[in-house]
Amino acid sequence: MTLVWRHLLRPLCLVTSAPRILEMHPFLSRASWTSVTKLSLHTRPRMPSCDFMPERYQSLGYNRVLEIHKEHLSPVVTAYFQKPLLLHQGHMEWLFDAEGNRYLDFFSGIVTVSVGHCHPGAYHGSSPYTLGLTNVGAYKMELPGGTGCQPTMCPDVFRGPWGGSHCRDSPVQTIRKCSCAPDCCQAKDQYIEQFKDTLSTSVAKSIAGFFAEPIQGVNGVVQYPKGFLKEAFELVRARGGVCIADEVQTGFGRLGSHFWGFQTHDVLPDIVTMAKGIGNGFPMAAVVTTPEIAKSLAKCLQHFNTFGGNPMACAIGSAVLEVIKEENLQENSQEVGTYMLLKFAKLRDEFEIVGDVRGKGLMIGIEMVQDKISRRPLPREEVNQIHEDCKHMGLLVGRGSIFSQTFRIAPSMCITKPEVDFATEVFRSALTQHMERRAK
DSSP states (O other), rough: OOOGGGGGGGGOOOOOOSSSSSOOOOHHHHHHHHHHHSSSSTOOOOOOOOSSHHHHHHTTOOSSSTOOOSSSSEOOOOOGTTTHHHHHHHHOOOGTTTTSBBBBBBTTEEEEOSSSSSOOOOOOOOSSGGGOOOOOOOGOOSOOOOOOOEEEEOTTTSSSSOOOOOOOSSOOOOOSSSOOOOTTTTTHHHHHHHHHHHHHHTTSSSSOEEOOOSSSSTTTTTTHHHHHHHHHHHHHHHTTTTOOOOTTTTTTTSSSOSSSSSGGGGGOOOOEEEGGGGGTTTEEEEEEEOOOHHHHHHHHHOOOOOOTOOOHHHHHHHHHHHHHHHTTHHHHHHHHHHHHHHHHHHHHHOOEEEEEEEETTTEEEEEEOOTTTTTBBOOOHHHHHHHHHHHTTTEEEEEESTTTTTEEEEEOTTHHHHHHHHHHHHHHHHHHHHHHHHHO
């Protein structure tokens, strides 16, 4: 039998990618050039008014998403994930003695959500600064990285030591049984205790801050138990630290219910980093913070960026925000993403090697296992076969987790339900072929 999708002219791409909008929108293709021609090369244009930022930032004068500081918006992506580290350095008064001499290494006391046991999780980039914040083995290059960054246990309710069937903010829960009361998550409490242990034993009494992705992307779309991030933020601030949310993969409406991932945890970070979705394929990143933190950087160094406030970057970012709003792409992420999650959850019930389906909106992870009882990762060679079968049938998906056993799905936010139907049927066919190979 010849599958009809083998003859498709273009594959369906569900790989984690920068574009939020599948086709190049006519408005996006024109916006940058028509806007730039009206600006001098040294102009720092202001972003259009929008309602995408939380109330705290609006009250501080940040009712425009990217209107923070003339140097905090740029088409140079890697440098902008070092910016929060510089903001830390300028803002942490405890780094200096009474005479103004710096007495403690800046990096001592930065905490990241990562690993306490068998697998890492945090990913914040691979530049020399951010390597210290990244705890995924594949990205640990043979280069010196930032030191003094202390990982803590990843609160993974599927693969971690604690978790059950009511822990996640997702339409699909784990198959692990849960004895929690409706208003009390035991897994959250256990992971918070581990977090407290890290703060008590592995970092200084005063800490610089805490980096976290609202949902871990590279680690396979790992979701924390509900309430974990809120309590973690409170513990960090009690020790004088600031809280940083990495919204590169979760931001700009991808999660459906909220525009920013941190909003799903009922928290408000002190610093937010963002990229990818902001430019729809254009290399662009930005940092949002409060005036106090932004101004503190200027007290200790003359920071500038050649491309800061780049007119083309501002015009493209503005156009992308308008298209997301005008075409209701956040609402589409909610509706179609939930539809996709439930479709893939049926495959988990159908196949023993599909251990977990998780996510929110259009950010989905499908973790492959040898069996559901042991939850041991499916060998890489077998996952490779399934991956290749999907590709041959016209479906492109990403991979994640330490053993590369999780399929990561983050399609463009304009994806439709018929395309989801196609994707799930291809995936079902690939799993069926694999089980047939196993039987032989």
